[in-house]
Amino acid sequence: MDFETLKAKDHQYVMQTYNRFDIAIDHGQGATLYGLDGKEYIDFSSGIGVNSLGYGNEAWVAAIVEQAVKLGHISNLFYSQPYVDLAETLTQRAGMSNVFFANSGAEANEGMIKLARKYSFDKYGKGRGTIITLKNSFHGRTITTLSATGQDVFHNYFFPFNDGFRYADATLDGVEAVAGHDVCAVMLELVQGEGGVFPMDRGFIHDLAVLCAERDWLLLIDEVQTGVGRTGTLFAYQQYGVLPDAVSFAKGIAGGLPFGGVMANEKCREVLTPGTHATTFGGNPVCAAAAKAVLDTLDDTVLAQIQEKGDYLRDAIDSMDLPCLGWTRGLGLMVGIQVRGGFENRDLAARLMDAGLLVLTAGNNVLRLLPPLLITQEELHKGLKIMKDTLEGVGA
Numbered sequence: 001m002d003f004e005t006l007k008a009k010d011h012q013y014v015m016q017t018y019n020r021f022d023i024a025i026d027h028g029q030g031a032t033l034y035g036l037d038g039k040e041y042i043d044f045s046s047g048i049g050v051n052s053l054g055y056g057n058e059a060w061v062a063a064i065v066e067q068a069v070k071l072g073h074i075s076n077l078f079y080s081q082p083y084v085d086l087a088e089t090l091t092q093r094a095g096m097s098n099v100f101f102a103n104s105g106a107e108a109n110e111g112m113i114k115l116a117r118k119y120s121f122d123k124y125g126k127g128r129g130t131i132i133t134l135k136n137s138f139h140g141r142t143i144t145t146l147s148a149t150g151q152d153v154f155h156n157y158f159f160p161f162n163d164g165f166r167y168a169d170a171t172l173d174g175v176e177a178v179a180g181h182d183v184c185a186v187m188l189e190l191v192q193g194e195g196g197v198f199p200m201d202r203g204f205i206h207d208l209a210v211l212c213a214e215r216d217w218l219l220l221i222d223e224v225q226t227g228v229g230r231t232g233t234l235f236a237y238q239q240y241g242v243l244p245d246a247v248s249f250a251k252g253i254a255g256g257l258p259f260g261g262v263m264a265n266e267k268c269r270e271v272l273t274p275g276t277h278a279t280t281f282g283g284n285p286v287c288a289a290a291a292k293a294v295l296d297t298l299d300d301t302v303l304a305q306i307q308e309k310g311d312y313l314r315d316a317i318d319s320m321d322l323p324c325l326g327w328t329r330g331l332g333l334m335v336g337i338q339v340r341g342g343f344e345n346r347d348l349a350a351r352l353m354d355a356g357l358l359v360l361t362a363g364n365n366v367l368r369l370l371p372p373l374l375i376t377q378e379e380l381h382k383g384l385k386i387m388k389d390t391l392e393g394v395g396a
């Protein structure tokens with residue numbers, strides 16, 4: 001099918017909820033993607049932080065094929081080995097106690113919110129269901145996770161939204177200012193992704209963990225974007241020196257298949273009891289096998305390389321000194337570049353894509369880079385060269 005026909009059929013048969021770029025992707029290898037017309041793109045986006053091992057990774061493909069041939073799905077009424085193997089590896093490496101498997105980030109966060117409210121209900125009864133989230137956060141697109149998201153632009157059209165969330169500035173005073181007897185938890189991203197790649201201050205996170213312990217509030221960390229190696233440790237909290245009461249993950253976990261979940265620490269391991277939470281596809285054997293292949297690939301050597309590649313990427317962009325780009329920030333291969341006033345992130349992204357480099361945008365006029373975690377030096381060089389050549393002339 002040619003591109004114009006494909007586009008026309010999309011507009012006719014698919015709900016137009018996405019502002020797509022004028023490109024159709026056909027296939028990929030490593031961190032390189034190929035358009036329908038054969039055009040080559042270096043991928044600094046990983047399908048929004050999903051394709052952690054890049055495209056066509058052999059171990060990942062083999063794990064999926066082998067499991068699909070053996071058993072493609074089985075309900076949660078039965079035991080099966082793939083999700084058990086994954087649960088063991090994941091919880092041990094995360095320092096957590098147990099896990100509930102789901103299918104997406106929003107669903108993982110729904111589970112985490114339910115866990116926090118039930119923890120509090122079991123111990124204190126009704127009236128303590130409020131969760132503090134941060135301004136500029138993003139937690140998902142279901143009604144409840146939209147309600148949890150601390151950005152007004154997301155609180156539109158779909159009224160009524162849910163009560164039970166209060167939005168704080170990302171400081172201890174900010175959190176104290178919205179505290180109350182009705183609070184059971186604080187939920188946050190350690191690097192706000194959709195909001196514009198803002199890493200949290202380490203002192204704030206340390207003090208917040210202490211405050212949560214004092215008040216018996218659960219510390220809930222949304223690692224849907226930061227998790228599974230993205231920041232150079234398996235989870236970002238491992239760099240912040242805190243252990244969450246619960247942590248959600250999704251995006252990169254299965255390297256491209258829909259998967260996610262929520263892990264609980266020892267204090268919260270028994271909160272979600274039989275009948276209180278479920279999902280039909282949760283722990284699907286093919287997704288679990290893919291996720292195991294991702295985790296086995298992300299060993300200590302690869303995680304250290306993610307840190308190095310992230311530092312290299314930021315240094316290289318800083319030293320380009322482009323007129324349209326300001327300061328860079330982030331952790332590991334989660335990089336934000338502040339677009340300067342007078343320039344538009346979406347316009348710059350479109351120019352880069354035209355030139356053969358796929359990048360993402362984020363809130364607050366930011367360009368966001370989430371390359372596949374296994375991207376090679378050669379692919380990084382190619383991408384950076386396209387960035388320099390394309391943006392050098394812009395606005396000069």
Ligand SMILES: *Cc1c(COP(=O)(O)O)cnc(C)c1O
Binds near residue numbers: 189
């Ligand atoms: C993407 C994202 C979500 C939502 O994940 P979906 O899989 O799209 O439901 C939630 N939280 C954070 C931090 C995210 O980046």
